[in-house]
Amino acid sequence: GNSVTQMEGPVTLSEEAFLTINCTYTATGYPSLFWYVQYPGEGLQLLLKATKADDKGSNKGFEATYRKETTSFHLEKGSVQVSDSAVYFCARRGGGSEKLVFGKGTKLTVNP
Amino acid sequence: GAVVSQHPSRVICKSGTSVKIECRSLDFQATTMFWYRQFPKKSLMLMATSNEGSKATYEQGVEKDKFLINHASLTLSTLTVTSAHPEDSSFYICSARWAGDVTGELFFGEGSRLTVL
Numbered sequence: 471g472n473s474v475t476q477m478e479g480p481v482t483l484s485e486e487a488f489l490t491i492n493c494t495y496t497a498t499g500y501p502s503l504f505w506y507v508q509y510p511g512e513g514l515q516l517l518l519k520a521t522k523a524d525d526k527g528s529n530k531g532f533e534a535t536y537r538k539e540t541t542s543f544h545l546e547k548g549s550v551q552v553s554d555s556a557v558y559f560c561a562r563r564g565g566g567s568e569k570l571v572f573g574k575g576t577k578l579t580v581n582p
Numbered sequence: 583g584a585v586v587s588q589h590p591s592r593v594i595c596k597s598g599t600s601v602k603i604e605c606r607s608l609d610f611q612a613t614t615m616f617w618y619r620q621f622p623k624k625s626l627m628l629m630a631t632s633n634e635g636s637k638a639t640y641e642q643g644v645e646k647d648k649f650l651i652n653h654a655s656l657t658l659s660t661l662t663v664t665s666a667h668p669e670d671s672s673f674y675i676c677s678a679r680w681a682g683d684v685t686g687e688l689f690f691g692e693g694s695r696l697t698v699l
Contacts, residue, residue, distance in 0.1 A: 474625075506690075513586065513675070514690035559626070570616070570677075570688060574625040 472498050476560045476573035483550055483580050491545040491576045493534075493560035501564040503527075503536055503543040508557045508575075517545075517558070550580045584610045586678050588691035595666055596699055602662045603694045605676030611656035612678035616688065617649075620673040632659050656681065666698040 476493040483489060495501060505517040505527070518527030523538035532547045543560060560573040585608040595601050605615055613634050618626040630646075632638040632653035640646045648670075650662040659678075663670050673695050677688040 511692070513588075513692040514677070516687055519687075569628055569631075571628075572625040574623065 472496055472501070472562060472569075472571050474560050474562050474571055474573040476558075476576055478574070479557075479576040479578070481576060481578045483578070485552055485580055485582055486549045487580075489545070489547040489550045489554075489578070491558055491560075491578070493543045493545065493573060494541050495543065495560075495562045496541070499564060501562040503534070504561040504563065504570070505532070505534055505543070505545050506559040506561060506572075508559065510556070514559065550578070552580045552582055554578060555580050584608075584678075584680060584689040586612075586676065586689045586691040588674075588676055588694050590694060591692060592695045592697075594697045594699065597667055598665055600662055600664045601666055601696060602660055603674055603676075603696070605659045605661070605678070605691050607657045607678045607680075607689070610678075610689075611681040612659075613656065613681045614679045615653055615659040616677045616679075617651060617659075617661050618675045618677070620675060620693070626675060629661075663696065666696070668698045671696055671698045 473496045502521045504519045506514040507517045508514045518529040520527040520536035526535045534545045557575045557577045559575045563570045587606045589604045615632045617629045620626045629644045630638045630640045632651045634653045638651035653659040675693045677690045
């Protein structure tokens with residue numbers, strides 16, 4: 471079935487460090503891929519998305535590239551800030567289903 | 583962006599009672615709303631999809647008689663947990679899709695934490 475696997479957290483980094491959160495998906499059909507972010511006390515917000523292979527989604531300094539050959543959509547940021555501390559969810563939609571399927575979430579803490 | 587609001591954000595109830603959680607789209611009309619359940623250190627699990635004016639579609643393993651979903655208007659969906667038990671304690675999140683959407687983007691509420699004593 472459709473599933474998403476993302477790296478287990480928590481992840482703790484110092485400010486200005488490089489961030490990678492891995493995400494892979496099952497290759498059923500041609501899904502759209504998303505990263506959502508949940509800041510403390512808030513609802514999920516769409517961070518970025520990509521709808522086809524080789525697309526790169528980007529927002530707020532974060533990037534993720536839709537890699538069909540490795541079925542991956544890893545989230546990266548070159549220099550994290552304290553304000554990036556949140557839980558990040560990778561998700562897929564499509565490939566025969568309209569449902570949004572989430573990974574388990576990765577908690578990121580950025581220390582000053 | 584579009585705003586989805588849930589109420590209450592936290593609720594504590596006794597076993598055997600029923601609890602209603604509301605999900606409202608504040609500045610757009612939502613033809614479809616989704617209800618998720620989030621367990622600690624677990625992903626969001628889709629419980630059901632509700633379409634305005636029709637019966638909700640439940641995911642496999644979700645008891646429709648226990649989790650009553652009503653989508654009476656284009657801006658409001660409610661989830662009622664009936665005869666709540668401690669194992670129903672969880673974080674419930676709703677999301678909504680804008681009526682004119684073509685991108686597939688969903689807008690999420692802040693979540694409602696239910697604790698059943």
